Amino acid sequence: MVIHPVLLIAIPLLFAFLMPLLKRAKAVTIIILLFNTLLAILMFHNVYNNGPLYEIIAFSPPIGIYLYVDNIAALLAVMINLLAFINFLSVEKVEIKFAMLYLLAVASSTGIVITGDIFNMFVFFEIAAVSSYALVAWKRDKEALEGAIKYMVLGSIASVLMLVGIAFLYSEFRSLNIYDIMNRMDEGSVLILLSFAFLLTGIGVEAEIFPLNGWVPDAYQGAAGSIASLLSFGPSKAGIYAIARLLMIFSWQQSYDLALSVGIMTLLIGELAAFRQENVKRMLAYSSIGQMGLILISLSMLDSTDYAIIAFFFLLVSHAASKGALFLLSERKGFGSNASKYAGIVSVMSLIGMPPMAGFWGKWYIIMGAMQMEAWWIIAAIVFSSVVEAAYFARYLSTTMQEEEHASIIAAYPPAIMATLTLLLGILPFIYKIATIGGVING
């Protein structure tokens, strides 16, 4: 069966354009997201069995643009669309414009992940950013506006920096295709080094890495729960994947060292900032920053150990699903129903890294990798941050467990489904197979 990854982007765009005519925003969006999820799963199946998938758009690369889907990209596409689908179920009153922006954010996040062209990636970043700005401001109150404006200022600076990076890169290679550039990359000339710096800074803002993430707490605090959730599994994850691609292009030891130190800083500062935070969404936002640091650490080990990619996958997926659930829950003061309690505890446990949730495998493989690299400070940082994480999440659970604010069924179940996903990712056998790119892990 022929899979066209481009449909993952084209279909949501088409229906986002058509939404004002179709009117039935909720039904249409749900159907599209479901369709996309299924398509992504098929695509993953295809990629898994037959190797990376190329889709040429209009002209073969690097003359034209193409989409390049490997294992992880396919998985991310599945993740983004599936979570977007589940998350959307929790939105009770869907306005047409909301649905449009939502679809655009999802499609562009998918686009960032699967495109093989650096400028095309930039364009998708802009769609993701602009739709996120609008979505963050959705509540239209003071907090929402402030968050959105901060996001917007930093996002716009980021896009300028990204473009400067692309310009330098282009002037050096006269090509925009990521894999063409990668093939021709050798020693870093001044322009290439600067291009890396600019691209990393630009994408880093979207990927929420320290110290580029000033917008994160405010935007997450201002946004509605479902939007914060979307941001945490959509654009930000696509951003961190873009950084992974960046490290693949500029794969010098220097870049990995940089990623490692930035990752550790992000981890520690995010967790510490969350530690003293009373506002739930803000705390979750800081915690997201910390998790992003962890993911970045896993990326920094890509070159040194086979575990890194597995750790990356698990951390990414587990954080996406569990943080999504927690942001949805953050709309209410307390858990109220059992489903929500379950969702809350499972998600928190996954973030802290307790087995059998998916988050555990992330920490497991990252520690394994660190051992292999004999990088003790990574382990020290993880130990410290885990304890801090546990402390504030326990505090969080202790307040939310007590409050009995009941939600409608629509709002109660999506987080539970996400939590189940986290759990299933941790315990279902086939997941390991997917994640294990090379060889048997356990003796």
Place this chain on the structure above:
Amino acid sequence: MSSETKSIPYLAVVLLLIWLGFVYQPGISMQSFIQELFVGIIVAVAVTILTHRHFEGLGVAYFHPRRVAYFIAFFFVFLWEMVKANLNMARIVLSPELPIKPGIVKVSTSLKQPAAKLFLGNAITLTPGTLTIDYDDGGAYIHWVEVKDEDMGRAGEIIKGRFERLLRGVFS
């Protein structure tokens, strides 16, 4: 069908002519021209449909040779006045003592149609030394670099010159 409504086809025709002016380019082939003409008709009609309602009430009537003749006369008179006045302005600007005596005067007009008022006002504006600021029911307020007369009637004579008469011919 009022005379106003009759002007609608003329709008389309004028637009088509402008279109042809746009698409004409050095060495254009016949086939290309036919294609352009075809598309031009569509565009002109579409734009006319979109904008004709703004033309109703403007006072632009259909093309009568007399009106066209008046318009051409107006145009050349206007050009002449413009060049003349510009030279005058050059004199003022370049003379060291800056011989000006500015002020805002009011000028009445017998023109009724908005389009006629517009053309009058524009003509006045474009002839340097005078600048139409506003219209009200009684007439136009004009900023004048060298106020030669503050009286409404006499100032009007100086400023409007031959424009008003010619425009009355165009818009009658």
Place this chain on the structure above:
Amino acid sequence: MIWAIYFAIASLLAIGIYGVITKKNLMKIFISISIMETGVNLMLIAIGYIPGGTAPIENGDFTTYVDPLPQALVLTAIVIGVSVLALALVMVINYYEKNKTLEYRRLMKW
């Protein structure tokens, strides 16, 4: 000549970032960002410039064209910049409605 343009580019970027950092008025911040965007668009054009080249529109006589790709990119970048600016404007209007000021103030406490 090209160095004058380079100078302009670097200046635009520097002025823009200076504005973002020092201005308190939100509108000015976004205008500063627009200035940066202008700088980077100019940069793309400058990088695509080939001495003696003209617009890459075929007309038979010329043999040297400038690099068309950056121009296409700039087109995209301009539209994106305009879009973001429009949205920013609306945000600022909303901000003004809510806070009755254009001065950026920190509202959220930590």
Place this chain on the structure above:
Amino acid sequence: MIFMYIIMGILAISIFLGAYRLLKGPSASDRAVALDALTNITTALLVLIAYLSERFIYLDVALVYAILAFVGVIAIARYLEGGL
């Protein structure tokens, strides 16, 4: 060719003078007036560039520029008098 340099020189001086008023003001209206004058000069400059590069199609640029400049000046004017 010398002729063209002269023309360009005159235009440059004009633009310089206009820019001076644009920057100096003192009122917003002064700046708007300076801008209006500058757009006229720029339109001419675009036509000149088209002529110098012998590209007929560049004239479209001047056309579009003239339109956008006009609308821009009107918008500024209306903003100044509180008509927006």
Place this chain on the structure above:
Amino acid sequence: MIEDILHYIGMAFVFVGSLFFLLGTIGLIRMPDLYNRMQASTKTTTLGVLSFLVGVGLMELQWMIKLLIIALFVVLTAPVGASALARASYNAGIKLWEKSVVDKYKEREEK
């Protein structure tokens, strides 16, 4: 032959046009108040554009039609812009030069 003559006439037009620009911008600097500056600049530069466009059209005859269209547009819009700007400035509170002799518009405002 005729083309050459037209070419030189065109050059003259272009030259005159650019002189008008210069004139206009000098007026912009020299004139004492906004309204007088407008008098000097807007319209002189408009005439400058017209002259310039016609001049280029004479130098490159095949371009004439499009240039005339542009010129038509400029002629139509420049006074509108000037008028709008003048009134806006007046409404925005820009005073006439203190040596102005009369202000009928103000009297109308006071009515």
Place this chain on the structure above:
Amino acid sequence: MRRMAGIVLAALLFACIMYAFTFVKTYDYNSSDYYYTDPIEGGKVNETVTGHYIENTKNETGAINAVTAIVVEYRGFDTLGEVTVLFTASTGVSMLLYSLHQRRKRREANLILKEGSKIVLPFILLTGAYIFIHGHLTPGGGFPGGSVIASGFLLMMVAYPKYFLKESRVSITESVAGMIFVLIGMLGLVFASYFLENFLSLGDVGRLFSAGIIPIIYIAIGFKVGAELSGIMNNLKGVEE
């Protein structure tokens, strides 16, 4: 303090950019330094990307304007994204202004402006249409064309305090134009093999009816951009009472 930081950082950025420019090499698109490698097949190819555009635009896309060919064909996907950014912003604008009911008094314009804009409007719209219809032949295209059209409506909105566009019409235009863009892309998938591939005949290069899907897409973009920008302005102006 912040001012100091601003100066220092701006100066450093300036220095950084200027330093970078000293390394920018003059580009020669025939030089083998810039020969690309095929990302799918692998291996070096004996041409540069730019060289390919310059050499083949006409026979591959039917467009004279290489920029247009890149914008609509070679990198049409970017353009779809670009249109989407604008669309997203316009959606965001209308969403955010939905709650703001500005009923402040606006000063009427003078007669000259009012009547003048009525007369200029058709001319501007015509120009806009000309620009986006001839995108493959001239430096114009969907974006400038659309902007010109929007500027026409902006003129009316500015001249008349009570002039509003009908929200529904704007939105339908946007939707249909966007749909056409995506559907043409998909038809490429159906009738040829790639998304956005030119599945129509290229025709006689240089004529209006040539370059296959390029003018169609550019017209769609023109409408879309025009509608979106007009819609943004309409929304910025306030809500129709």
Place this chain on the structure above:
Amino acid sequence: MVEMVFAVLIIAFIFTLFIKNNRVASIISLVVSLFPLAAFLDWGREFGINLISIGFENTMNINMAGITLHFSISPLAWFFGIMLFSLIPPILLYSYSFFSKNDGFYPFMILLMVSVMGILLSSDFLSFFLFWELMALGIFIMICRNGDRKAMVRYLSYSVLSGVLILAGIALLYHMNGTLLFAEIMLKADFETMVAITMLIIGFAIKAALMPLHTWVPPVYSTSDEPFVAFLSGGLSKIGYYGMLLLLFAMPGARVMEAYINSSIATYLLAIIGSLTAFFATFLAIFEDDLRKLLAYSSIAQLGYIAVGIGTGSSIAMAGALFQAFNHAFFKATLFLAAGSVAYRTGKWKISELGGVAYKMPLTFMAALFAIFALAAIPITSGFAAKWLLYEAAIERRYVFIAPIMLIAGVGAFLYSFRILYGVFLGENRYPDIKEAPKPMVAGMFLLVMPLIIFLIFPGYMLDMMDSFLSSAGLATISHSPYVIHTTLGNYNTIAVIVGMMFAMIPAFLIYVLRKQHLVDFEDNFIGGEIPSLYEHISMHAAHNFYKPLKDVVMPYLEGGATSIYSSLYKVVEKIADGARKIYDGVVQDYAIYVMLFLLIIAGWLLW
């Protein structure tokens, strides 16, 4: 068959999640809890103890693509399995009356059973860790049920610290050995192994509540449900020691370890820490007014003895440690359940508010009395046998520091036991209207007392149960008959001890019979010349400020203990955290500055 037990438990877990009725859930879980017990009893034949014969398989492998989890029974696991799984049915029986509705207690008890069984059966580190953390999760959810912030925060922080340390230790061992199977890991006496072992032991010590890692215990024990605390204190806390024993004595390379143990200060350190834990926790217990916190400190103290045994490392010590573990499991569970019964009827936890409960709840009192005797190691109980072995081991090794400290702690245990006995059950009869606890609760408590009695009379059976572990660990077994334990320092003869100590029962009996004479005047209730103030006059209670003079002497030294060290550490972390939080000052211009700084710094660094 192992699969079946797991399957039954998991099905029961899911099933009980959805049952609201307490009694049904209780019965289901009670029945289900017999399965693992039966399995463990059955596996006794592997180690020479034929109790029942069903024929359970005792190995299992779970294959998940790329990863295999290995399970099999080992002598050590068997011992702990018998101990833990015989605790559970009585506790569940008790719960039948204790709870009024099923709001999560039963399913998570079953989940804890799953995790315990998984931990005990796992024979590779991955499965060990998975189930270890499942246990941590189960405990956390149990704590969540009551939602006490302090308990949750402390428990989860410690638990995660423990988990991550263990994880790191495992990863290090894996890194050095290339395998996770217990049977294939060779422990070497090199630096990295020591680091790994240290990390693992710290991780285990947190669960075992060794000082100074014990501070999570008091809030957790004092705020959770009694049946759960009974299992937590009696059962789950031993899993930490299971881990230590597994690591130090049950892995290949244990010879190396043994040599290491005999020479190095590291394990001696464990013994010292254990004895200090016993010492300090005992004092904390003496002065504690909250019954549950008293029991919590008591647990910490008693668990310290086990650490002494492991740290000492000789076979007698090991036997003593295991014996102590077994005893503690049952008497502490009984005490928590008894405390639960008292609170069930009176609603009070403060010793100063309780008194005379024994008169209306004689059966509860009987059970508690026996448990208290075991706790205080009064020689007529099995508790004495265990401690005797430990003293002997310490003396044999000439641990001149540890032995006296343990003795002092033993006296201390007697002191706080007396407070429970006197303050709660005897003394002024403050609750004349209460009834005896419901029958299932009483039955549960008595079932828990049973093993204490059995091993009082037949300590040899206990040693039988340990023999295979001791020999598999390369330690000499201890020669014994059912009644007599032969050691180098002498013989321990139960019959003689019991007969001899029968006389000690007489005073206790007298206290009970002559209770009315014990309604003392408050003037009589001071020791050491402390003059009670006028306020104390009003609410004077026989057990109020019982050991005040002692407290005044000791407390100043205790106050600078672990808790305050942690709280100052916590303050430091808080300061740093505030610093981190201040980076996000909410000013967008500052954020822009950060972005530019980042850009320029990395650009500079890259270009350098």
